[in-house]
Amino acid sequence: MPTLPHGQQGRPEQAQLAASVQPHRARQVAESFGAEAQRYDRARPPYPDELVARIVAGSPGPDVPDVVDVLDVGCGTGIAARQLQAAGCAVLGIDPDPRMAALARARGLRVEVATFEDWEPAGRTFDAVVVGQAWHWVDPAVDAAKAARLLRPKGRLTIFGHVFEPPAEVAEPFAAAFRRVVPDSPFGDRPARRPLELYRAGYARTADDIRATGRFAEPEQWSFAWERSYTRDQWLDLLPTTGGLTGLRPAPLAEVLDAVGAAVDALGGRFTMPYTTLATSAALRTDAP
Template structure:
């Protein structure tokens, strides 16, 4: 996916909606990362600062790197220091970090170049934490939504209509080849109920939805709203936050 730059760099147009609608990350995940005792954190693809703000709230020094100026501007409004560039070409100026995080964004980064650079930027014993929020819906709702996509956006592949299905295992080998030692995969489960407008706000921030022509996107969102209406006006998203935690060697 990192080669699809139109999608990777599409979020600026929906930056404020992204900040409003996208879920944050579970407190248990943030606590696990903070308990490693990092001083300096680099948040790669920080977006509007969803993860960076949670880490900064625990007293950590967080620097964000974000390719989109619109997303970075929102993060700065939340008090996050952000440098605007792609991670692979970012000039680190000799800075090193105890923890590098990347929430909902590593799939937009060249996995081989990104892993090698992250390994170089970490102090001995530091860690790289990659994580994604993925959700499942009730089968009847999922089926009705898939029928809606088939009618209004048949060119969106079935596997890219929803943020669902774990895909973190594919990154493990690349991290090991980059010189990371222990690479662990962890899951955090939680759920959220979305009212109709909240759900439409969320899916409108998906990159492949945002790039649809206006008329097609509006028709798709209206049809999705109809599905939510028929489901009682709300849907329950059962989230799993997948974490890949890769440790740099201690010496």
């Protein structure tokens, strides 16, 4: 169910429209989430408090005590941004979808509408640049190098996302229904479940991208394991916010959801999802040019 950073070798849910298409070029999928902005904000889970605390602790603040200036790239509806704001950070979000940005603003966040590639900082710099569930949408020719230019001395870049694979009893009926309903979808040939190590390898390749800039200290790999319980209705609320389903018409979407709902019913109407939140984080080198 999750996505992979640049250089993935599988076919992540939100990224691969065709084998030859790089995720950052798949703008139709990248900008489809705003159609379900309210649902996305309601159903998508927050990030572990330990991740937020580690970002804040590892980002040197400016002269104002206890304030860390954060740029949230691809902020969406502001799920991560609100957590960082609650932790005492001053957060600016950027997102290419005006619908997602509007909802984030309604939640009290500052958001500018732009892709990361086109966004103009106008001389602004930050203590931290964070990217949650969105790094694969950024052009790899731009990404880490531009982030380095936006950071203050010893500032930190952190890229993170959830890995969540439902139990086989739920994942396999979903995959079968999706292949039946959308046989020509490039998402249809993905396996029902994928190993965590596939995603760890993706974050390792992200670390390689960061190293290649020559601007950062050695990247760190973080991992946070947690669980979340879902009722049938809660899981069916989240599924339409995932990239394979955001563009489906109502009738095929309903058929897929019916199959998944029946599978959850067979488990007693609820299941527990194991989550792992992975992150690659690196501080700007003190001798960075």
